[in-house]
Amino acid sequence: MLKEKLKKYNIILASGSPRRQLFFKEMDIDFSIQLKEVEEVYPSHLQAAEITDYLAELKANAFKTCLDSNDLLVTSDTLVWLEETALGKPKDRKDAFEMLTCMAGKTHQVITSVCLMNLSFTKVFHEITSVTFKALTSDEIEYYLDTYHPYDKAGSYGIQEWIGLIGIEKIEGSYANVVGLPTHRLYKELMQL
Template identity: 65%
Template sequence: MLSSKLTNYHLILASGSPRRQQFFKELDIDFEIRLKEVDEVYPKQLKASEITDFLADLKSKPFNNELTDKDILITSDTIVWFENEALGKPKNYQEAFETLRRLSGKVHEVITSVSIKSKSFQKIINDTTTVAFKELSDDEIKYYIEKYKPYDKAGAYGIQEWIGRIGIKKIEGSYFNVMGLPVHKLYKELMNL
């Protein structure tokens, strides 16, 4: 259904995330993966969705001069927002361990922003999901980090992995948003093109 709406467009996904790429495949739409390196630095005064909106837009900027009239570029960014702080991807084992220990037994938000950009327009959407972890033991945290190496994931965890199955008590909002893409909102925007 979506693919027939997009026949006049060429969709470009600028993401190296295997999860985001899988979502696009599962939407049954043709797309190209095109990657550019971006230094993901944002102004320190930004909070919550302001950060992800800024970074989704920042990731789209290197493509500005190469988009054709038919191109639709999708860029996105996800953070874990906890105690008024953005938790990004952990740099190492210790950082991953400390992050998961902080999230243990508490509630946090996962925020994803998506930039939908063409040569003539841009729209940025975002979504927030609330996630509650049970109390995680140090052994559970160690096991998860050693086995799953979540260094490419905001907040040091993937909800679709072992820790999500044993550790998450409750979520409010989109499950797929926690995985890195608010698919329902993106689908709606693409249908409206």
């Protein structure tokens, strides 16, 4: 169904994330991967979804001059929003430990924005999922960091990994969004093209 809808497009996923690439495969989307280095800096006044919307579009704009008429570029950005603070990917182990310690026993929001771009349009949308962690012990956090090395993940964790299995008490919204792509929303937006 979706494959038929998208056959007129050359779908480009601009993401090095193996999780996003797997989602595209599982959604039966034919795509190629193209990557460009983009400095992910945003204006300091932006809050929550404004940040991820801005960064998803910033990543897409890096490709603007090299798109062909039948190209459809997909970029995205995910962050964790905790108590009015944006948590991106950790800088190092210490940073990851501090992030997880701050999130323990609290609810945070995982925000993923997606930008769809071709030569005739740009569309940005986002999803927000609330995730509640139990009170994690230092030993649990240390074990997770030693075993899974989640340094490529916003908020220093993967919901599909050990910490998600033992630590998440409640989730409100899209699970796939927390993994890194709001697949149900992406499907809806692509079907409307």
